[in-house]
Amino acid sequence: MVTKIIKDNVFAVGAVDWNERRFHGYSYVTKRGVTYNSYLIVDDQTTLLDTVRVGFEKEWIENITNISELSKIKNIIINHIEPDHSGGFPEIVKLCPNAVFYGTEKAKAGLFKYYGVLPKNWISVKFGQNLNIGKRTLEFIDVPMIHWPDSMFTYCAYDKILFSNDGFGQHYATNKTFDDEVCFGDLMDEVQKYYANILWPFSSIIKAKLEAIIKLKLPIEIIAPSHGLVWKKYVNEVIEKYLYWSNSSCQNKIAIVYETMWNSTEKMARKILEGIISENLEAKLFDVTKNDRTDIAAYMLDAKGWVFGSSTHDSEMLSVIAGFLYFLKDSKAKGRKAFAFGSYGWSGEAIKNIENILSKTAEFLPSLKFVYNPSEAELQECFNAGKNFAKKLKE
Ligand code: FEO
Numbered sequence: 229m230v231t232k233i234i235k236d237n238v239f240a241v242g243a244v245d246w247n248e249r250r251f252h253g254y255s256y257v258t259k260r261g262v263t264y265n266s267y268l269i270v271d272d273q274t275t276l277l278d279t280v281r282v283g284f285e286k287e288w289i290e291n292i293t294n295i296s297e298l299s300k301i302k303n304i305i306i307n308h309i310e311p312d313h314s315g316g317f318p319e320i321v322k323l324c325p326n327a328v329f330y331g332t333e334k335a336k337a338g339l340f341k342y343y344g345v346l347p348k349n350w351i352s353v354k355f356g357q358n359l360n361i362g363k364r365t366l367e368f369i370d371v372p373m374i375h376w377p378d379s380m381f382t383y384c385a386y387d388k389i390l391f392s393n394d395g396f397g398q399h400y401a402t403n404k405t406f407d408d409e410v411c412f413g414d415l416m417d418e419v420q421k422y423y424a425n426i427l428w429p430f431s432s433i434i435k436a437k438l439e440a441i442i443k444l445k446l447p448i449e450i451i452a453p454s455h456g457l458v459w460k461k462y463v464n465e466v467i468e469k470y471l472y473w474s475n476s477s478c479q480n481k482i483a484i485v486y487e488t489m490w491n492s493t494e495k496m497a498r499k500i501l502e503g504i505i506s507e508n509l510e511a512k513l514f515d516v517t518k519n520d521r522t523d524i525a526a527y528m529l530d531a532k533g534w535v536f537g538s539s540t541h542d543s544e545m546l547s548v549i550a551g552f553l554y555f556l557k558d559s560k561a562k563g564r565k566a567f568a569f570g571s572y573g574w575s576g577e578a579i580k581n582i583e584n585i586l587s588k589t590a591e592f593l594p595s596l597k598f599v600y601n602p603s604e605a606e607l608q609e610c611f612n613a614g615k616n617f618a619k620k621l622k623e
Contacts, residue, residue: 231294232405234267234450234458235387241276241291242266242454243284246401251312255555256425257522260418261401264288264312265454267391268295269384272362273302276327277382277391278454279316288316289323298323303361304347306331307393308379309338313454321347330359332370334378353380371395371437373430381441388449395434396466397455398422408461415457417526419466422455423473424529425522428559435474438467476562478532480621481510485524486537487517487549492571492601493537499607500535500569503614509533509621516549525555533621534566534590535614538578540597545570545578553585566590567617569610571598593617 232240242265251258264280266288274296280288292298304320304327307313317339320327325348331339333352340346353359353368360366364386371379375394382391398418404410427434451459451466459466482504488494497513504511511533514524528534536553538545545553568582579595586592596613598606 230403234405234452235389237270238384238387238389239268239270239291239295240265240405240452240458241268241288241295242278243280243287243291244401244403245281245284248401251399252426255521256399257520258399259520260399260414262312262399263401263456264315265452265456266316267452268292269361269364270296271364274300275303275305275359275361275366276301276320277305278307278313278393279320281312282315285316285319289319301327303327303359304329305366305382305391306335306339307382307391307454308376309335309342310376310394311342313393314339314342318343318345321345330368332378332380334372335380338376338378369441373433374437375426375430383446383448385446388447390446390448390451392451393454394426395453396451396459396470397426397453398457400456402457405458406460407457407466410457412462415462416469418456419469420473420529421522421526423470424525428473428525428529428561431474431476431560434470438470438474442467473529478530478563479510480533481512481531482533482535482618482621483512483514483524483528483531484535484537485514485516485528485549485552486570487515487539487546488537489539489541489546490571490601492598493539493569495602495607496569496571496596496598496610497535497537499602499610500614500617503611503616504533504618506611506615507618507622509618511618516552521552521555524552528556532564533617534564534586535569535617536566536582536586537569538582539570540572540576540578543575543577545581553582557585557589559589561589564590565593565617565620567593567595567613569596569613571600571602573600593620
C-alpha cells in the first residue's frame with residue numbers, strides 16, 4: 229500500500245475505481261476509470277474529508293488506518309452527499325461514533341434521506357464558519373450546485389489547500405497523486421469532459437462563485453478535488469479554464485453532430501464539413517451513434533458552431549440524437565450559432581423539432597432539408613451552407 233502525501237500530515241486516502249466505464253447512470257463514459265478521493269489531515273484533531281462510493285469502503289478504511297487509528301478521528305467533513313462521495317457515510321458513522329460531522333444543512337437532510345442514519349454529533353455549517361483542528365483552521369465555503377444544492381468546499385489556509393470535491397475533478401483512475409505526474413493533455417481532456425458532462429448547466433453559478441472566491445484572495449497552492457488528480461503545478465491553468473468555460477466562452481470551431489438512416493443525412497453532413505473546411509475553420513464530424521457522447525459534449529463545450537442533422541422518422545428526429553439534444557438543452561450555453569439539416573421521405577419534421585429543442589440555447593440559421601437522396605445540386609447547397617456558416621462564425 230502506498231501512502232499518498234499531499235502535504236506534511238495531509239494524506240489522500242480515497243479509492244480507485246479502475247473498471248468503472250459508465251458513471252452517473254449510463255451516458256458518461258469514463259474510459260480512464262474513476263477515483264473517489266477522500267483526505268485525512270493529521271493535526272491535534274485528526275480530520276477526515278469526504279467518503280467513497282459504496283463498495284470501496286474496505287480500501288478506504290485500510291488507507292485511513294495505515295495512517296491513523298480510527299478512534300483518533302475527531303472530525304469528519306462531508307463536502308457533498310452524492311453517493312459517489314457519501315457511500316461510506318453509514319460505515320464511518322458506525323466506526324467513528326464519537327466524531328463530529330460537518331456539512332451544510334442540506335447535506336444533513338440528504339444524508340438522512342439516502343441512508344436513514346445520522347451521526348450522534350452533526351454541526352451544520354455555511355460560509356464564514358470554520359473549524360480549528362490545531363495548527364490548522366478549516367474554512368467552509370458553501371458552493372450550492374457545484375455540484376448539488378448541498379455542496380461545499382473546505383479551505384485550509386495553513387496548507388493553502390482548497391478541498392473542492394466535484395469542482396476541478398476529472399475521471400482519471402491512477403496510482404499517481406499530482407497533476408504533473410500524468411500526461412497534461414490527457415488530464416486537460418478529462419477535466420474538460422467532466423465540466424461538460426457534469427457541471428455545464430451550472431455555469432452561471434460557477435462563474436459567480438469562482439469570482440467571489442477569487443475576491444477573497446485566498447492563497448491556493450493546491451486544489452484537492454474528490455475525483456482524479458490533485459492540482460499543484462497547474463492550479464492557475466485549471467482555474468482559468470473554469471472561468472473560461474463558466475463564462476460560456478468559445479472558439480471558432482464547429483461540431484457537426486448527426487444521425488442517419490440510409491446515409492442521405494450522412495452525405496449532407498460530409499458536404500457541410502467540406503464547406504466549413506474550405507473556410508479554414510476547425511470542425512469535427514460526429515455520428516452520434518458511433519461516437520462517445522461524453523466526448524462530443526466536451527468538444528461542444530467551447531465550440532461556437534453547432535450543426536445538427538437527423539433523418540425524419542415517423543414525424544420526429546431519430547432517437548439517439550434526440551437524447552443528446554435534450555442533454556444539450558440543459559447546458560444553458562450562450563453565444564452559439566447553429567443550423568439543422570437532414571433528409572426525409574414525405575414530411576421532414578426532424579429539422580423543426582431540432583430547432584425547437586435548442587431554440588433558447590443557440591441561434592439557428594436557416595435549415596436545409598432534402599427529400600430521400602440528395603442530388604448533386606443539393607449536395608452543392610450543403611457545401612455552400614457549410615461555407616456560409618463558417619463565414620458567419622468568423623464575423
Ligand atoms: Fe462526484 Fe456530484 O458527485
